[in-house]
Amino acid sequence: MLYLGIDLGGTNISTGIVDENGNILVKASTPTIKGRDAEDILDDMAELSKKLMNELNVTEKDIEAIGVGLPGMIDKKKGISIYANNLKFNNTNIVEEMQKRIDLPCYIENDANCAAIGENVCGVAYGNENLIYITIGTGLGAGIIINGKVFDGSFGGGGEAGHMVIVAEGEECTCGRKGCWEAYASASALRREGRIAAAKYPNSKIYDLVDGNIKLIDAKTVFDAADLGDEVAIEIIDMYIKYLAVGLVNLVNIFQPEAIIIGGGVCAQGDKLINPLKEILSKRVYGGQLKTKLCIATLGNDAGIVGAAMLGKINREEI
Amino acid sequence: MLYLGIDLGGTNISTGIVDENGNILVKASTPTIKGRDAEDILDDMAELSKKLMNELNVTEKDIEAIGVGLPGMIDKKKGISIYANNLKFNNTNIVEEMQKRIDLPCYIENDANCAAIGENVCGVAYGNENLIYITIGTGLGAGIIINGKVFDGSFGGGGEAGHMVIVAEGEECTCGRKGCWEAYASASALRREGRIAAAKYPNSKIYDLVDGNIKLIDAKTVFDAADLGDEVAIEIIDMYIKYLAVGLVNLVNIFQPEAIIIGGGVCAQGDKLINPLKEILSKRVYGGQLKTKLCIATLGNDAGIVGAAMLGKINREEI
Numbered sequence: 001m002l003y004l005g006i007d008l009g010g011t012n013i014s015t016g017i018v019d020e021n022g023n024i025l026v027k028a029s030t031p032t033i034k035g036r037d038a039e040d041i042l043d044d045m046a047e048l049s050k051k052l053m054n055e056l057n058v059t060e061k062d063i064e065a066i067g068v069g070l071p072g073m074i075d076k077k078k079g080i081s082i083y084a085n086n087l088k089f090n091n092t093n094i095v096e097e098m099q100k101r102i103d104l105p106c107y108i109e110n111d112a113n114c115a116a117i118g119e120n121v122c123g124v125a126y127g128n129e130n131l132i133y134i135t136i137g138t139g140l141g142a143g144i145i146i147n148g149k150v151f152d153g154s155f156g157g158g159g160e161a162g163h164m165v166i167v168a169e170g171e172e173c174t175c176g177r178k179g180c181w182e183a184y185a186s187a188s189a190l191r192r193e194g195r196i197a198a199a200k201y202p203n204s205k206i207y208d209l210v211d212g213n214i215k216l217i218d219a220k221t222v223f224d225a226a227d228l229g230d231e232v233a234i235e236i237i238d239m240y241i242k243y244l245a246v247g248l249v250n251l252v253n254i255f256q257p258e259a260i261i262i263g264g265g266v267c268a269q270g271d272k273l274i275n276p277l278k279e280i281l282s283k284r285v286y287g288g289q290l291k292t293k294l295c296i297a298t299l300g301n302d303a304g305i306v307g308a309a310m311l312g313k314i315n316r317e318e319i
Numbered sequence: 320m321l322y323l324g325i326d327l328g329g330t331n332i333s334t335g336i337v338d339e340n341g342n343i344l345v346k347a348s349t350p351t352i353k354g355r356d357a358e359d360i361l362d363d364m365a366e367l368s369k370k371l372m373n374e375l376n377v378t379e380k381d382i383e384a385i386g387v388g389l390p391g392m393i394d395k396k397k398g399i400s401i402y403a404n405n406l407k408f409n410n411t412n413i414v415e416e417m418q419k420r421i422d423l424p425c426y427i428e429n430d431a432n433c434a435a436i437g438e439n440v441c442g443v444a445y446g447n448e449n450l451i452y453i454t455i456g457t458g459l460g461a462g463i464i465i466n467g468k469v470f471d472g473s474f475g476g477g478g479e480a481g482h483m484v485i486v487a488e489g490e491e492c493t494c495g496r497k498g499c500w501e502a503y504a505s506a507s508a509l510r511r512e513g514r515i516a517a518a519k520y521p522n523s524k525i526y527d528l529v530d531g532n533i534k535l536i537d538a539k540t541v542f543d544a545a546d547l548g549d550e551v552a553i554e555i556i557d558m559y560i561k562y563l564a565v566g567l568v569n570l571v572n573i574f575q576p577e578a579i580i581i582g583g584g585v586c587a588q589g590d591k592l593i594n595p596l597k598e599i600l601s602k603r604v605y606g607g608q609l610k611t612k613l614c615i616a617t618l619g620n621d622a623g624i625v626g627a628a629m630l631g632k633i634n635r636e637e638i
Contacts, residue, residue, distance in 0.1 A: 073606065130473045144573075146465055153575025154449045155610045160572040163605045165565050168486045175605050177568070246484050249496070253479040254461075254573070256472025286482045286494055287392065291474045 001064045004052070004104070005309025006045050007111065007301070008070040010034065010087065013041065014301060015048045017056055017063070018309035022122035024302055026056045038092045046101035065105040065312025068094055069114030069304050071141075073157055079108055107311040111135075112159065113150045114307030115297070116143030119261050121310050124298040128258040132251055133297070134161070135264040136244075139174075140182040144255075149314075162186070166246045184243035187219035187266050193236045194222040205230035223269055241273070245280040248294070253286045263297030270296055320383045323371070323423070324628025325364050326430065326620070327389040329353065329406060332360065333620060334367045336375055336382070337628035341441035343621055345375045357411045365420035384424040384631025387413055388433030388623050390460075392476055398427055426630040430454075431478065432469045433626030434616070435462030438580050440629050443617040447577040451570055452616070453480070454583035455563075458493075459501040463574075468633075481505070485565045503562035506538035506585050512555045513541035524549035542588055560592070564599040567613070572605045582616035589615055 002025070007014040009032060016027035028051065030044055049066065053059060072084030079095025081087075095106045109117070116133035119125045125133075125145075133143040140162035144151045152158040162182035163175050170179030171189070183189055194217045198207040205225035210216040222240075225233035248260060266273065274296055282290045297303055321344070326333040328351060335346035347370065349363055368385065372378060391403030398414025400406075414425045428436070435452035438444045444452075444464075452462040459481030463470045471477040481501035482494050489498030490508070502508055513536045517526040524544035529535040541559075544552035567579060585592065593615055601609045616622055 128473075142573075146470065151465065154447075154577040155575045157606060158573060158575035160605045163572045164483070164569040166484055166487050168489075168562065168565050170487075176607075177603055243487065246487050250483040253482045254463075254477060256474045256477035258473040284496055286479045287476060288495075 001313075002056075002058060002062055003309035003312045004049055004063050004066045005114075005305040005307070005311075006049065006066065006068045007114065007304030007308055008032070008041070008045065008068060008087070009111070009304075010071065013045055013048060014305055015045070015052055016302070016305040016309065017052050017058070018306055020313060022118065022306045022310060024305060026052050027302070027305060028052055032087070036088070038087070038089050038097070041087070041089075042094075042097045042101065046098065049102060060102060060104055063104055064316065065107060066098055066102060067114070067308035067311030068098065068106065068108045069111040069308040070094070070108060071111050074108055074110060076108060076156060079106065081108070105312065105315070107315050109150065109308065109311050110143065110152065110159070111304055112141035112143035113152065114143070114311070115263055115299075115303040116145050116261070116307065117150065117310050117314070118299050118303030118305070118307035119263070119297055120145055120148075121306060122299070123261075123303060123306075124295050125259045125261050130255065130257040131259040131261065132161070132255060132257050133261045133263060133303075134248075136185065136262065136266040137187050137264040139188070140186040161247065161251060164247060164250060166243065166250070181243070181247040185240065185247055187264070189243075190219040190222055190236070190240050190266070191217060193240065194219070194225075194233070197232050197236055201232045204232040206233050219266055220268075223272070241276050242280070245277050245284065248277060249281055249284045252281065252290070252292050257292055259293040259295065261295055261297050263300075263303060267296045320632075321375075321377060321381055322628035322631045323368055323382050323385045324433075324624040324626070324630075325368065325385065325387045326433065326623030326627055327351070327360070327364065327387060327406070328430065328623075329390065332364055332367060333624050334364070334371055335621070335624035335628060336371050336377070337625055339632060341437065341625045341629060343624060345371050346621070346624060347371055351406070355407070357406070357408050357416070360406070360408075361413075361416045361420065365417065368421060379421060379423055382423055383635065384426060385417055385421060386433070386627035386630030387417065387425065387427045388430040388627040389413070389427060390430045393427055393429060395427060395475060398425065400427070424631060424634070426634050428469065428627065428630050429462065429471065429478070430623055431460035431462035432471065433462070433630070434582055434618075434622040435464050435580070436469065436626035436629050436633070437618050437622030437624070438582075438616055438626075439464055439467075440625060441618070442580075442622060442625075443614050444578045444580050449574065449576040450578040450580065451480070451574060451576050452580045452582060452622075453567075455504065455581065455585040456506050456583040458507070459505040480566065480570060483566060483569060485562065485569070500562070500566040504559065504566055506583070508562075509538040509541055509555070509559050509585070510536060512559065513538070513544075513552070516551050516555055520551045523551040525552050538585055539587075542591070560595050561599070564596050564603065567596060568600055568603045571600065571609065571611050576611055578612040578614065580614055580616050582619075582622065586615045
């Protein structure tokens, strides 16, 4: 049985057809193009899906269901995208709209949850019962799987671990609180610190790497400067990892999950990120014994496609 | 069918016989007496249980199982108390030892989890699927119920929400980290702040209420002084509630539970505690809509007995 997965992001629409074990048989993507109406994006989602079916020489009859992963607030039961920061999908019934275009059962889910499902089905957290997927990018999102199922609370919208305050009265967060984990451990937070430091220390490699054009500094710039031995950058990275670890230890203490998986852009740093984190966590978790596996996501951007596709399988099994 | 519940605390051994709906039919308690050997305490637990059976005119045949709630680290599957701060129960097999004394199935569970079960079975969180019970006393513990079942992670010992850092590099915590929620929102934290303030401001009512014997100040003293209009005490209580709210908002954002129940000594403050907390939570939760019910535990100390007793019912249903 085949499943169609769509990972709708602010930048790209990524689509794939997946077998029941989560293997991607064919995939493609197209730019989302910010500011477009939901209708146009939905048209592209359907068109890309049909293109993939043609490529694989299958029809709707061969596909069990469509799953869509998307950012922002959703109502899974009603199939509605309530609010998405980077998309004009406000109160859009994704399920109804997709079914107008392709006559198949359709399910939606938060994108971080989809990535968690993907890594659980055929990635680094294969077979784990309890796991937390952390996606570090513009924001810091979490997908939580408990007893093998996505957990997002009694009213949906749970799993907002990025909006766990770790520094009361600290940095302003986009959510209105101060000191959220996201304000210290997202890629945006690292970028902010890199830009502040470059302005303050024009002799640093952070400044050099962008030829003094501070607006070009992103999270990777700071990691790159640290790799070159720049002391300012090393200090920022050390602080960044320290704050990232604070939130991770909190989650281990609360959830004692089998695995915490780190995805999103920052995870490209691999062992440079994971090794110091493991060292801190081993010392800091409650009881002093780190049993949780801490690792980098292995499916990369495919996790979203696989997890979205698997929504069809999960929902079929639950009925 | 009847169930026997034992709530083993650092101060008292509380025991009750409970019907299958969680109603306590008969109960009694005896002082734990710190420093005694586990054997002696286990003898008292069994003796008290037998006394209750006599009182109710029932025998072992009428009782389905015994449940024991206890603090500290436990291994539920093996029935072992691994480590308890205030008791000499290190690597004591509670289940085996109880069964030597009373020949009935026996189950153990963390005390905060027992209280969560109790409030869920017949208290303020009756019928809720997802709830968090917070017990505020010497420490700050949490019992988490997800999808109707106790959740304590893949390795046991989860739910340590008190050891969620909310002020990175803040107050020292007994767990070795700095800035844990427990170090700001436990009764001990409030007592600490009360004593510091009394030493600094001998004109304050906090100082008056203990006739200058600062060692007599506890959490209640600070609340009492605030009730009398003492400005120093009011400021401490405001800060205390602010920090308590920081952790509660974090938990709402992560769990979106149906209910958060506040138990332990501090909950005696009732609306004086709950009303300002609700006000802060309503403003601060992610998305700006507080759907979680925030309330004071209604079973008081009985929650532990009821929850422990219900372990037998829960385990029977799961087999």
